[in-house]
Amino acid sequence: xxxxxxxxxxxxxxxTADSRTLVGKLLSCDQxxxxxxxxxxxxxVRDPDDNEPSEEIxxxxxxxxxxxxxxxxxxxxPLDESINWKAVKGSAIGGIKHI
Numbered sequence: 001x002x003x004x005x006x007x008x009x010x011x012x013x014x015x016t017a018d019s020r021t022l023v024g025k026l027l028s029c030d031q032x033x034x035x036x037x038x039x040x041x042x043x044x045v046r047d048p049d050d051n052e053p054s055e056e057i058x059x060x061x062x063x064x065x066x067x068x069x070x071x072x073x074x075x076x077x078p079l080d081e082s083i084n085w086k087a088v089k090g091s092a093i094g095g096i097k098h099i
Contacts, residue, residue: 004029007074012037014064015071019093021045023075024062033066045090053086070096 007026014022014035024040040062045054 004033004035004072007072011075011077011080013071013073013075014069015093016064017068017070017096019095021093022059022062022064023080024059026072030066033069033072035064035066035069035072037062037064043085045085045088045092047091048089050089054088056085 004026008028010026011023012026014024014037016022021043022037022040023043024037026035027038028036038061040059041056042059043054043056046052
């Protein structure tokens with residue numbers, strides 16, 4: 001978990017157990033991977049067959065419980081800002097199944 005402390009104050013992308021994609025500035029984290037983000041948006045990428053554009057839903061200050069975190073990665077900010085996220089299409093990431 002200590003590796004995430006180097007991500008504090010940086011823009012990160014989080015994939016959750018229910019397959020949501022969250023992007024925001026990491027403010028804090030703890031030993032159980034609870035994460036606090038600011039300026040958070042949820043990216044909803046539509047299926048290629050869907051006529052609706054993909055969207056970014058602003059969430060603001062956001063807490064993600066550690067047991068819901070599947071992936072945390074640094075965002076390449078210049079690359080991220082160059083992408084028109086409304087035009088991005090793709091297949092959904094499946095959620096995890098608890099047995």
